[in-house]
Amino acid sequence: MTTPEYQAPPVSTQGPSGPRASFGRRFVAALIDGILLGIVSGILTALNRNLGYAVETLLSLAYFTYLEGSASGQTLGKKAMGIRVIDFAGGGSIGHGRAFIRWIGRFVSAIACLLGYFWMLWDKEKQTWHDKFANAVVVPESAYPVERWPG
Amino acid sequence: MRQAWIASLDPRELRVAGAAMLGAGVLLPILPGHPSLVCPLRAATGVPCPLCGLSTSVEETVRLHWGDALRANPFGLLLVLVAAGLLVLRPRRLRLPMPALYAALAASWLFELHRFSII
Numbered sequence: 240m241t242t243p244e245y246q247a248p249p250v251s252t253q254g255p256s257g258p259r260a261s262f263g264r265r266f267v268a269a270l271i272d273g274i275l276l277g278i279v280s281g282i283l284t285a286l287n288r289n290l291g292y293a294v295e296t297l298l299s300l301a302y303f304t305y306l307e308g309s310a311s312g313q314t315l316g317k318k319a320m321g322i323r324v325i326d327f328a329g330g331g332s333i334g335h336g337r338a339f340i341r342w343i344g345r346f347v348s349a350i351a352c353l354l355g356y357f358w359m360l361w362d363k364e365k366q367t368w369h370d371k372f373a374n375a376v377v378v379p380e381s382a383y384p385v386e387r388w389p390g
Numbered sequence: 391m392r393q394a395w396i397a398s399l400d401p402r403e404l405r406v407a408g409a410a411m412l413g414a415g416v417l418l419p420i421l422p423g424h425p426s427l428v429c430p431l432r433a434a435t436g437v438p439c440p441l442c443g444l445s446t447s448v449e450e451t452v453r454l455h456w457g458d459a460l461r462a463n464p465f466g467l468l469l470v471l472v473a474a475g476l477l478v479l480r481p482r483r484l485r486l487p488m489p490a491l492y493a494a495l496a497a498s499w500l501f502e503l504h505r506f507s508i509i
Contacts, residue, residue, distance in 0.1 A: 254398050263406040352429045352441035354495075360407060361397040361486055 258382035259365040260322035265377060271316030276302060300342055308338030310390025313380075318388060321380040327364070328374060330383065332390070337373040344369030397491075399484040401476065408473030415448040415470070438506050440499035444469065461505075465498045 280295040287294075306314045310332045312324035324341070326333050333341065348355025348368040355368030364376060418425055426446075431439045447466020450459035459467050503509045 261400075261406070262403045266410070346430075350430045351439035352427060352431075352444065354439065354441055357407075360404060361399055361488075361491065363397065 255364050255376075257376075258379050260320075260377040260379055262360060264320045264322050264379075265359070268314070268316035268320040268322060271319055272302070272314050273316075275315060300339075303342045303345075304335055304338045306338075306389050307341060308333060308335030311385040311388045313385060313388060317377075318385075322377055323380055323383060323385060324370075324375050324377055325383060326374065327366075327370075327376045333373055333375045337375065341369045341373035341375060344372035347372070395488050397486045397488055399486055401481050401484050404484065405476050405480070408476050411448060411469065412452060412473055412477075414445070415452040418445070419449050419453070432506075436506075437508060438499075438502040440495045440502065442502045443505065444498075463498060463501060463505075465494065465501075 276295070276299055280298050283294045283298070284290050303314060306312075307317075307324045311318070312332055313322075317323055324333060324338075325331065326337075344355075348358075359365045359367045359370070364370075366376060370376060429439055429442050431437060432442060443463030444466045446462040447459045447464070448470055450456070450462060451467050451470040456467065500509070
């Protein structure tokens, strides 16, 4: 399977410049990731009660930075929902450095009762705040196929 | 230039979000322990954010406790009306003037700051 050539966003004032993952798919993907991370950190915390929030934070950091920074740009939740994170300008992977920025950005998105997450509902490019910080967009896999997971 | 101030919204996506919001408004109060979202900003600083009180307001609106809904955040009542309107009327296209959104967020924040005696 070959990845279709990425087209740079055209100058348009009508809607996003390309296909974007829907709010529903992103919400369910986040739910799946949250449940998976919750189970794993719950088990680790049960094994060693001194770990507390540190293990949760480190696990979340490693999980999102590694998987969203990989070539596929897919966590398990995103893979299940057929969506992926890509670079807004070039269409490729955002890399681990920007995946880390995106992970930090999640806290900013969440700080005002998740306002930064809801922002995608009216944003022209359907970007959350953490997407903007990392200059990334979340797209459907059907439009931007993944060659290999995690890549 | 004018269009930069007007957001073109996806009605289908907003219907999903609206239905999820109404579902949460009905379900959360009857779940064991009544799960709710704790505002990280208020938890960390004591200062409410523009969206504080909305989950309480939505829950009270769907239970027809409109006075309590208004006291928590009047925009919750408005959100329920908009969500219901989107589900019933099913508009094919939606446009939102961004200044109206920013003004609503500012008004909601002022209300919450007053409610928590910050101003």
